[in-house]
Structures are given as structure tokens and as C-alpha cells.
Amino acid sequence: MTTSTLDMFMGLKSINPNFVDAWGNPAQVTEENIRSIIDKMGFDSSDDAQLMSHYNEHEKRHWLSPLSPVIVCQKNSEYVIEVRLPIDLAAQEITCKFILEDKSESVHQICATNFPLVATKIISDIEYQCYSVTLAVDLPFGYHSLSLFEANIDEAMATMSFIVTPKSCYTPKAIEQGEKLWGTSVQLYCLKSEANWGIGDFSDLKLLLAKTKENGGEFIGLNPIHALSPSQPSNVSPYSPSSRKWLNILYTDITAVDEFTRNSALKTKVSSDDFKQKLTALRNTDWVNYEEVTALKLSALRDLFATLNDQSAESAVRLNAFTQYVDEKGESLIQQASYDALQFYFLEKDANSWGWPVWPEAFQAFQNEAAQTWIKENEAEVLFWCYTQWVAELQLEEADKVAKSLGMTLGIYRDLAVGVGVSSSEIWANHSLYCEHISVGAPPDILGPLGQSWGLPPIAPDQLQETAYQPFIDLLKSNMSHCGALRIDHVMALLRLWWVPEGASADKGAYIYYQVEDMLNLLALESVRNECLVIGEDLGTVPDGIDVLLKEAGVYSYKVFFFEQAEDGGYISPEHYAGQAMATLSTHDMPTIKGFWHCEDLHLGRQLGLYPDQAIYETLLNDRLICKQKILDSLHGHGSLPADYPRDALYVGMDQTLNFALQTHLATGSSALLSLQLEDFLQMDQPVNVPGTSDEYRNWQRKLSQTLEQLFNNDGIKVLCENLTNARHR
CATH class of the missing domain: 2.60.40 (Immunoglobulin-like)
Incomplete structure (x- = not known):
């Protein structure tokens, strides 16, 4: 039997039509869906001659090249x-x-x-x-x-x-010797403090690190702090960034920048009653006001950049350091800075010029002559945007130094998003890497019966190999800097990604495979070099065998309590969790503990129209009650609740006793790492994100209910931290 042209082309492009779905059943992608993906890759799937010609040309190049572009191997x-x-x-x-x-x-x-x-x-x-x-x-x-x-x-x-x-990723000696750590996770923008400008910043992070260590914690887990688009402050999802290599400049504490101390006019402005009133109003909101925060910070950053270039003797040393930074970071920094500059330039001309896809064609790629000419003619503006990255990175570096000076085993752990948005600077500067008419996502599963499409164009596996994996290497280097651990969102992306053709529903996708051994080996190399522990978010549809590969590579698994259920529906004892893992109660895509218990996520889902009918809503409510009863039974069975605490979930509301008992219960487990959300310390009920929504809910904007100063003066939270520390030491 001869292999068909389509099969040969699928093999070349690493497209596999067969997989096992989330329910454990064999599944197969239809030929129609496969052809749709191939069309969006830029080929005519109906033209066998074209497909075969491309295949033959690829094979010819392979044979005419004495060596492959890259080999990745363990020592x-x-x-x-x-x-x-x-x-x-x-x-x-x-x-x-x-x-x-x-x-x-x-x-x-x-x-x-x-x-x-x-x-x-x-x-x-x-x-x-x-x-x-x-x-x-x-x-x-x-x-x-x-x-x-x-x-x-x-x-x-x-x-x-x-x-x-190396053969595996880095693990700190303390963890190798059996120490079990706890820390907290937070969306950095959520932090309230008495000093920030209405959004959490790197100075808040320093304070949070110090207070956490003081109370027994060993790390702070951050949401992705990737660069967004300052020109469009309403686009706030940290998981749909403009660049994963650069930082969100809104996390800069303006008053902690060196130039601030030498800018008398700005200091006077910030200390004025009018400005103080603005800051007070921004701090006191329950939701981040991104538009006003962005406007204030960008204005101040421009003043600071002017101070850097004021030709004074005091500025000379700093200007020299900045120039060295620009030289060291090279073209990647110029690409990011140029894109930010051009976004504002085109928005001033047309309010609908939201990104490169709607710019004049001559400007739709960094390499284009028109774009390069503009960049040279507007060097000062481009350098301003380089400056915004510099001061942000300096402050992140300072926070990392604080964690190390405190003796925190991990300190900061960062989060790497799975991709970048369609209108990102990354795609603008690297069109050849991306399949721009395809989105990554997930096939239908228990949590998403319709599947998911995240609007993030993928990098093609063959392009990664042709570039000797340099884009992936650069990504790891930038995200493993200034931290002690890195969480990789959707770690299955190292093996495969679910590609959804543009305009199709998420269930019309297929899996495209990557060179997982190469990717894991590269991950190990950068992990060891940066002394950065790696956590892989391994939820969703997980194929057989990948758990073994990840474990052997030294990647820590991600265990979410609410998902760790036995076949009878009961909850697995935390004592039986994998040691090489991070355990957590909830995530940024889930309700808080209180929200889960009171079904606030289900009520909100019905309110937002996420369920097709009342029957499904009622079924979900009934299922939740069963889950709650199993949780109560498990906690009582382990002695994690007082013996006289009520045992019927139908009549038990979420109070501090149950909330803190859940967190301490998980702390007694065998996983090396335990991460708990600050919103659960504060017993909050509103989620930070509702998957499946965009404008229906104010995702990625909800702040914590208390300032950092208030939080760590809370006697109940102090006792919780002490109990967590004792449980981890046991």
C-alpha cells in the first residue's frame, strides 16, 4: 500500500489525526479538518501536486545538506x-x-x-x-x-x-534534601498598597517577598509579567501578550527609578494635593483603572527619560549604563521598542489603528524598508521605549536580589504564557516563524465541552528546527532571569499543540507535534544555567507517557486539589500526591475557594449566559454539592477539621475555619511545593478571570480586598501562615 500525498504531507508537518480524548476514548480528526489546517498554513490542500512538490523540495534540501540545522543531546x-x-x-x-x-x-x-x-x-x-x-x-x-x-x-x-x-532541570539542594516549601501566588496588578499608583508594582513585590518570608513562606508566584500594549491599556490579559520576552512596564514603581530623585519638577508634581488625590482614587478602587494608570505612568516615564538625557554629570553614569543595556539586548529590544513607538504613532493618525495587521502594508513587518526608515528617523522615541524596559527590568532584578538576600529558597517564580496575541510585536518582528491564520487551544474536554481557541498563533515545528530552536532558547533565557522558578503554562506545548484554523470552532482542530526531547533538553540546560526550578502546568488532555518524560526531565508537576479525585469521586489524600510537584487549591482560571463553595462561579456563568439552558446550570449545582460533600468527608477523615465541625455540605457555608483548614490540609501533603492564592487568604469570592468570556466580565482587573500592609497585620492570616509552616515542616 502506498502512502497518500496527504499522509506524507501530514508527516512532514507533524500533524497527527489520532489522539485520546479527555474521557480516555480514541479520537480521530476528520480529513476535512486536516485539510482546513493545511490551507491556513498557506498551502492548497486540494492540490496534491503542490503538496507533493513541497514535500519533494523539503526532502531534496534535506539530502543536499550534509548536516541538519541542529542537534540537541544530553552530555x-x-x-x-x-x-x-x-x-x-x-x-x-x-x-x-x-x-x-x-x-x-x-x-x-x-x-x-x-x-x-x-x-x-x-x-x-x-x-x-x-x-x-x-x-x-x-x-x-x-x-x-x-x-x-x-x-x-x-x-x-x-x-x-x-x-x-544536562539530563534534567535544576532543583535547589534544600528541596533535594526533603524540605517542603510553601508560598503564595498573585496576579501582580491585583496588589493594593499604601504607596502604589493604583496597580501592583515591583516595589509591592519586594514588600510581599519580605512579609511572606517573615511569615514562613519561601516564594511568590506571579502571573505572567510579559509586555502588553501600552497604547491599548484595555487589552490586559497577561496570557495574550505582545511579547513574552519583555516586561509589562506598568509594574515599574515610578518613585523608585533613579531619575525620579533628580527630577525636582516631577517630585513636586507627585507630592501636590491634586496628584495625591488622583493616586488615592486609583488605589481605592476594587478594579484596576488601566487607562488612567497607564496615562499617569507614561507621562512620568517621559519626564524621567528627559532627566536621563539632561546632559548633567549626575546623569552621565546612568546614561552610559542604559546605552550598554541597549547594546547588550540587541535587535530584540529594538523590535519591542519600535513596535510600541509605532503603535502610538499610528493611533494618533487613526483611532482604529490597533496594531500591525491594520497598518499600511509597508509598516506591517519590522524588516520592511519603510519601518526601518521610520525607526532611524525617530531614534529618540524608540530609545524612550527601550528605557521603559530597562527601568522595569532593573526593578525586577532588585526584587529578585531582595528574595535572595532574605534567604528564600525560590523567591520569585515567574509564569510563561503559551503564546502571543495576533497583533503582538513578536509576530510583527518574526512573521516567518508563525502560522498567523491558526490559533492554539484545546480539544473538547470535561472543563470545556466545546473546546477552546485562545487566539494565539503557533510557531511551526519545522521553523523552530530551522532556526536551531533559537526563539525557544531566547524565551527561556529571558523568563528564567531574575527568579528562582518558572511555571510553564500548558506544558503540553513542549510535546504538541491543538491547532484551530482561523474561523473554525475549537473542535475542528488537530494536534501538531514538536520535538519534545529536544525541547526538554533545552529546558534543562537553561534551568541549570539559571538555577531555576521548572513547574509544568500539566492539566487538560494529557497523553500517556508525557508524565514520565516530564518527571525524568526534572519538571515539577502541577496538582490542583479540586481535580485530584479518585474513581469514586472522593478526593485523593495530599499525602499521596507526587513529591516532584507543586500542589495548589485553585488557579487563575478557577473560582476562589469561597467562590467555589458558594457556587459563585456557576451563578456568574448563568448570569453571563455561559450555559445553554437552566437544566445544565442545575446539573452543575448538583454536581458541586456532591463535590463539596466529598471534600468535607475527606477533611474530617484526615482530622483536618474540628471534630464538632458540621458534616453536611448542604448546610455548611464557607467560613474562615473551613477555608483555612482546606489550605492547611493541602500543606500536610507530600508535594515539595505548595502554592496558595492571596485572595484565598483574604476569603474573597470574586474570580480574577472567567474563562470563555471577554467583555462579559472584567477579567484581569480585580484587586485584592486589602492592602499588603493590612493583610500581614491580620492576626488570622498570621496564624494561618504559622500553621502552613508547621504542616510543611512535618
Whole structure:
């Protein structure tokens, strides 16, 4: 039986029509859906000749390249590589030159025919042979290169990126020795304080770190702090950023920037009664007022940038440091800064110019001549946006130093979103990487019966390999800086992503697979180099075997209490959770503990029209009551509640005793890490995000109900922290 053109093309593009759904049943994507995805990838799926031509061209390039673009392998005493050569070169001596990351060299002579022949191919009447070549060489961890040279010819016939990695990710010694840690998680913008400008900032983070350590905690988990779009402050989702490599500049504490102390006019303005009243109003709201906060901070940042460039002796040292920063960060920073600058430029001309997809075509890519000309002619404006990133990163770095000075085992743990938005700076600067007419998401599952499409265009697997994984490496480097741990949202993306064609419903997608071993090895390398523990959010449809791969790679699992149920519906004892895991009660996509118990998420879902009829709503209410009863039974069974505490969930409301008992119950478990939400410390009931909504609910805006100062002066919370610490030590 011959393989069809469609099957061959699917294999080339790593499209797999078969998977096991969330209910454990075999599932298959229809050919119609597969063809729809191929169309959105830029090919005509109805034209077999075009598909075969692309396949053949790819195969030809493969055979004409003596080496692949990249190899990623764990450190060993010898390495096996494929070498493809025309038959007349196969028997000749060839020089293999390794250039190590430190610029040292290791040179070896080989003859390909001394190694196993694994394949052949005729191209233009010439036979090409592929040999499996083994090279014994001592290579350190790092990013090296391997080049092949013919005898007496100085120019390399081929060069590949040769990346050597550890076997697993980094784990701090304290955790290796059995210590069990707890910390809190928070959406940074949610923080209230007596000093911020209506949105949580990096100075608040410093205070939160200090207070958490003082009360026994060892880390603070942050929402993604990726760059959003300052020109459009209403686009606030941290999981749909403009760039995952750069920061949300609104987290900068203006008064903590060095230039603030030297700008008398700005200091006078900020200390005026009128400005103080504005700040008081912004601080006292229950929801972040992104428009006003953005306007105030951008105005102040422009004043600070002017101070940096005032040519005074005091500014000279800082200006030199800033110039070095711009040079070190290179083109990636210029891309981000240029995009922010251009967004404001075009919005001033047309209020509907929300992003590059609606700009004049000449400006729709960073590399375009018109864009490059504008960037050169507006250097000062671009440098201003570079400055906003610089001062933000300096403050994040300072917060990390505070955590380390306090002796916190992890300190800050950051969160890496699964992708970027359609109108992002990342896509504007790297069009060739992305499949722009496709969105990643999830197939139908228990939590999302219709599936999910997140509006985030994916990077194609073959493009990642062609670039020697550099975009992924850069992403890890930037997100593992200034922290002790990194949580990877939807860690299944290292193995596969559910691609949904533009304009189609989420159930019309298919899984596209990535080189998971390479991705995990790269993750391990950057984790060890940055001494950064890795947590993988492994919820949803999880294929068999990936849990083993992740565990062997040293990635910590993510255990959500409400999902850890046995076959009979009861809740698994936290003592039986995996040790290599982070346990948590809830997440940013779920209701708070109080909201869950009082079914506030279900009431809100009905109010927002998320359920097709009353019957489904009532079924969900009944299911929730059963869950609550199982939780009560479990807590009483473990002695986690007072013996005289009520046992019938129908009549038990969420109070402080039950709330804190749940958190302490989870703290007694075997998972190395425990993360609890500050909103649950405060017994809040409103969620920060309602999945499946956009304008229906004010997602990503809800603040905490108390300031940081009030929170840590709360006697009940102090006792909770003490109980958590004792439970973890036991």
C-alpha cells in the first residue's frame, strides 16, 4: 500500500489525526479538518501536486545538506550524528571541527564509510548516502557548533548548531534534601498598597517577598509579567501578550527609578494635593483603572527619560549604563521598542489603528524598508521605549536580589504564557516563524465541552528546527532571569499543540507535534544555567507517557486539589500526591475557594449566559454539592477539621475555619511545593478571570480586598501562615 500525498504531507508537518480524548476514548480528526489546517498554513490542500512538490523540495534540501540545522543531546562521552554526502565524498577524509561556546576548538578526522550506512537517495542522477557517525569528544554543557570540511578546503561544507545539555532541570539542594516549601501566588496588578499608583508594582513585590518570608513562606508566584500594549491599556490579559520576552512596564514603581530623585519638577508634581488625590482614587478602587494608570505612568516615564538625557554629570553614569543595556539586548529590544513607538504613532493618525495587521502594508513587518526608515528617523522615541524596559527590568532584578538576600529558597517564580496575541510585536518582528491564520487551544474536554481557541498563533515545528530552536532558547533565557522558578503554562506545548484554523470552532482542530526531547533538553540546560526550578502546568488532555518524560526531565508537576479525585469521586489524600510537584487549591482560571463553595462561579456563568439552558446550570449545582460533600468527608477523615465541625455540605457555608483548614490540609501533603492564592487568604469570592468570556466580565482587573500592609497585620492570616509552616515542616 502506498502512502497518500496527504499522509506524507501530514508527516512532514507533524500533524497527527489520532489522539485520546479527555474521557480516555480514541479520537480521530476528520480529513476535512486536516485539510482546513493545511490551507491556513498557506498551502492548497486540494492540490496534491503542490503538496507533493513541497514535500519533494523539503526532502531534496534535506539530502543536499550534509548536516541538519541542529542537534540537541544530553552530555555523553560520544555523540551520534547523521552525515549526508554525495557518494564520491563518502570515502574521503573529512574534518569535523567543533567550536565550543568558549571559542575553543576540537578537531577530528573521519571517513564516513567507516560508519554504518543508514539510507541513500538519488538526486539528479547522483547518489547521496547517509551515515550514522559516532564522534568521541568531551563537550561541556552549552551551545556549540560543528562544521565539516573537505581536505584542503577552508570553507565549511556544512555547519550545525550542536547543543549539549544536562539530563534534567535544576532543583535547589534544600528541596533535594526533603524540605517542603510553601508560598503564595498573585496576579501582580491585583496588589493594593499604601504607596502604589493604583496597580501592583515591583516595589509591592519586594514588600510581599519580605512579609511572606517573615511569615514562613519561601516564594511568590506571579502571573505572567510579559509586555502588553501600552497604547491599548484595555487589552490586559497577561496570557495574550505582545511579547513574552519583555516586561509589562506598568509594574515599574515610578518613585523608585533613579531619575525620579533628580527630577525636582516631577517630585513636586507627585507630592501636590491634586496628584495625591488622583493616586488615592486609583488605589481605592476594587478594579484596576488601566487607562488612567497607564496615562499617569507614561507621562512620568517621559519626564524621567528627559532627566536621563539632561546632559548633567549626575546623569552621565546612568546614561552610559542604559546605552550598554541597549547594546547588550540587541535587535530584540529594538523590535519591542519600535513596535510600541509605532503603535502610538499610528493611533494618533487613526483611532482604529490597533496594531500591525491594520497598518499600511509597508509598516506591517519590522524588516520592511519603510519601518526601518521610520525607526532611524525617530531614534529618540524608540530609545524612550527601550528605557521603559530597562527601568522595569532593573526593578525586577532588585526584587529578585531582595528574595535572595532574605534567604528564600525560590523567591520569585515567574509564569510563561503559551503564546502571543495576533497583533503582538513578536509576530510583527518574526512573521516567518508563525502560522498567523491558526490559533492554539484545546480539544473538547470535561472543563470545556466545546473546546477552546485562545487566539494565539503557533510557531511551526519545522521553523523552530530551522532556526536551531533559537526563539525557544531566547524565551527561556529571558523568563528564567531574575527568579528562582518558572511555571510553564500548558506544558503540553513542549510535546504538541491543538491547532484551530482561523474561523473554525475549537473542535475542528488537530494536534501538531514538536520535538519534545529536544525541547526538554533545552529546558534543562537553561534551568541549570539559571538555577531555576521548572513547574509544568500539566492539566487538560494529557497523553500517556508525557508524565514520565516530564518527571525524568526534572519538571515539577502541577496538582490542583479540586481535580485530584479518585474513581469514586472522593478526593485523593495530599499525602499521596507526587513529591516532584507543586500542589495548589485553585488557579487563575478557577473560582476562589469561597467562590467555589458558594457556587459563585456557576451563578456568574448563568448570569453571563455561559450555559445553554437552566437544566445544565442545575446539573452543575448538583454536581458541586456532591463535590463539596466529598471534600468535607475527606477533611474530617484526615482530622483536618474540628471534630464538632458540621458534616453536611448542604448546610455548611464557607467560613474562615473551613477555608483555612482546606489550605492547611493541602500543606500536610507530600508535594515539595505548595502554592496558595492571596485572595484565598483574604476569603474573597470574586474570580480574577472567567474563562470563555471577554467583555462579559472584567477579567484581569480585580484587586485584592486589602492592602499588603493590612493583610500581614491580620492576626488570622498570621496564624494561618504559622500553621502552613508547621504542616510543611512535618
